[in-house]
Amino acid sequence: MILLFHSLVGFFLIVSEATWLHELSLGGIIPSLMIPYLVCVGTFQGRDKGLWCGLITGLVHDLIFSRTLGLFALMYMLCGYASGVLTTNLDRTRLMIPLALSGLMTLVMGLLQALLFQWIPGTMGVGESILRVLVPELIYTLLTSVLVYVLYYAGFRLYRRLKYWIRQRRIAQ
């Protein structure tokens, strides 16, 4: 159920990236909502949920928007899984951890996409693509990550309180 909910939210975020988020683009650059979201899922729900949520949302992304099936599924899956693995022994409630992870994932995925879509076809130089696209995207995604983290953490706490309250009511009955 949790996985279904997270995948559904991920789906809405993907559609957002393709529609209204372009209205908030800065210099033609849009931030990634999926990377900070998957980092939050991996961090708070564990590596397994991060893995499946990443795989499902990545597949949706591939099926609707991508030219290659499986590419974003692989990247998002590893993003969710790695977030879960890297934060296993860390204090997940500290903002800096998901923020640093979002930055790292944006950098890795950006480099991979630049390699596949720009450097190998030879349409754009390495330095130019890093300066003109990757760095602005990284900064913008980091700023967005704060918002995504705050919203996710608030939702996570609300869910746990609700769950606790339902359990207490059941015990009382």
Place this chain on the structure above:
Amino acid sequence: MNSRSKKKLWTGLAICAALLILTAVLGRRFNFVRSPLYRIISPVTSVFGDFASWLDERAHGLDSREELLNRINSLERQVESLEQENRLLQSQNRRARELEELYDLSYDFRSYPQTAAEIIGLSPSNWYDFILIGKGSADGIEEMMPVIAGGGLLGYVSTVYDTYSQVTTLVDSESLVFGQVNRPEGALVRVRGALSGYQASSRINNEEYLIVILDDDSSNICVGDEIVTSSLSDIYPAGLSIGTVIEISQSPSTGEFVAYLEPSAHISQLDLVSILTSLKTPYVPPAGEEETP
């Protein structure tokens, strides 16, 4: 890492690898999966698209608000109604202008059967540029059909699904078009896209622009020249406006001389496009008109 978790990771990796191999082997024959999925998600994209339009209208509304504030002293009682009216008119005007441009452009190429379509989605990545339009194979759309809008060429239909299609725009870095300087004996040039957000020159303020690769001689092109499609192109009819030269300089990456073009069709300002539904054919003048020699 426990073995169960490892097993899940390997399963996920195997699924992704299988999909990548299937894409490599089957290519676009895999597209039959996409159409039913898109039919499910199209209501969501439609709602989100409306939200994007609302945000766009808000952004334009703020400009007009500033103008109205300057007049507030003399028009105190009328400000509120003027503001409302102004927003509405701006929105209608923008749409009317877009339709007018599309009509003019369609009229110029009236010998080609055309169909209009609404833009329903944009590229979700910063690394490639395409748009999704709300017409597909069910409406007679085929791959490689040219797409025009906003006063010029926008791109071509790259992938067709049942109810929607993907249009690769000229500004996509994979796009390459044969063009010609729109002057008597204008030189033939190759025009390629430049990635959104990538600005090679500080003088270029547009988010979207094109690059003309100058093969040998840079003297046969100058700032202000219009570049149109050449008859050498396999898919585009000759004479469609691609863009206007705004700067000529040396590329920092390759060292070759390049000209920067402002595209005639800006994706960010469009809601509607027109698709030339017949693949490239020779120009036939409409009945009643005689072709001049």
